[in-house]
Amino acid sequence: MTQQDENRISERADLSITEHTVKTERHTTFYLAAGPENGPLIIFVHGWPELSASWRHQLPTLAALGFRAIAPDMRGYGRSSVYSQPADYAQEHIVGDMLELLDALGREKAVWVGHDWGSPVVWNLASHHPDRCYAVASLCVPYYTLERGLDQLLALVNREVYPENEFPAGQWDYMLYYEENVAEAIAPMDANVFRFVKLLFRKGDPTGEGKPAPTATARRSHGIHGMSTIPDLPRDTDVLTEEALSIYVSALERNGFYAPACWYLNHGVNAEYAMTAQNGGYLEMPVLFLNARYDYICECTHSRLAEPMHTYCRQLTEETIRSGHWMAQEKPIEVNAALVKWLATRVPEVWPQQK
Template structure:
């Protein structure tokens, strides 16, 4: 269930339907939160009320293939160019020229692509875990950045990204295993970060070697819920949506690397981002590992000209595991970097 004061909406842009949650004054400066795999708009449940309280209009859509947004049955319908089109369509439907965009996981490539193809629609952009100039450019873009001290090439050809090759080689199997017990799948996935994993190969690097997810089992094991990330009610909401729609759409985000690379190559400004950019690294995210590896180098050294970097001691599901820390970093950055997009206090002459 959405938090108090968060309302539910749908808009149609052409043949596509986008469901979204919204909070805050309708005329407040717009901030759009973009979720990743395998989540929902409710993944931003800890952020929407906070931005509402500061006077923003905070919006979080279900991405295509998820929740109550349109679901498609072909891989190519989940390419980044089409998903970015959904987001620009949402912005148009809201009657706005621009927004602050915030993404996580596969939502990060979407936000990076909005910024690099439609900079005029961005007041600023922020992303959690996935840095710029990486996965939005296709899988090949990250292979040269793999830490070969942790992932020797003869054992892990694609490093921590081995699981993405498994989707390409065994898509039907990967999807069937996740759908065999959706509740257990999401219960296993949504877990807090573990400091003990630092410097060791990530679980995602083992997927091909083990013959699939969950060590090659036919379904996810029944592990206890991690109460530091999700409540039982939230877990059931995720499981219900993924049971209804299946994993074909979410998993198809991994099936368009070549098309995504071609789209990224058409970015404006040669891919350089001039607007304010915030990147929040997760210390214990061992797939999107940016603390000791070179994964964030293109973003930090070259392509973001107004970049703020922060780090939070969390795992991959940062916005849900460490919401207070995420909200603090995000709001401080907005105060420091986005004076023009900050809510304007009402004065007598405004009435």
């Protein structure tokens, strides 16, 4: 075997996704990793009710470019620590988990990428610990919104779509449903995880644009998605493979939906934590926001939801992708292309150096 052949084998090994665990006195984080261990670090943070495997399309792509790509199971999910008290899922604790992960990896900084509830985590890292961030990117959830609590979201509701007399909480009614009756909210999910995952992970529907999201009637319908029972829909093959479906169902059947739901039960303390951000909440580092055109909960195309971000992000890059909420899984090529372009042009100091 020649030296060139050995190098090729080594390069292929870098692209494989491996499993790891970091244990500290306060928390255990399971994570997936790909790419050379000395490559520039990029950490992908999933949301509700996902897993590290949600980034299965991004890890090998960034690894192939020479990045060290990491995706943890977040607190309450998968093979990371699960806690019994809602207060344990406040943003400040979760940010602490990510800082411990960064320390365990022996790094000072990373590029952070978040989606859904992973977005408040990376926004809080950027605003409270800018010295640990090269740059931050978010899919679907803009800055200066969810991490600042439910009241901030309610103030930005599009009242043309959600008249206040009919939809007082707009599309965020489901968050009040969690607060008021979390046991009822998660009972159908726990009763049939397989059906719920198939219902949830679906591609975007252009025909829903300009119409109220089903989540806007969660309380009166006694169901998160505006329905009290879960239909048995076929798997959406544009979002989920059989393997991914199996991974989600296995983890959620093992841990249940209570811990993931607890992320929604800390709006007040999360808002207080956000008030302690450095630099008045302004972000000076490069920021990428990927807007999902057909995400009708985190709806930024026709509403004011992204307006505060335009004020508080000094180096903002935005791109709209015609997808639903599960953007990284529905449109991985477009997401990867936008992410790589941004890294190469707006964060060139982290671009992997060719040997």
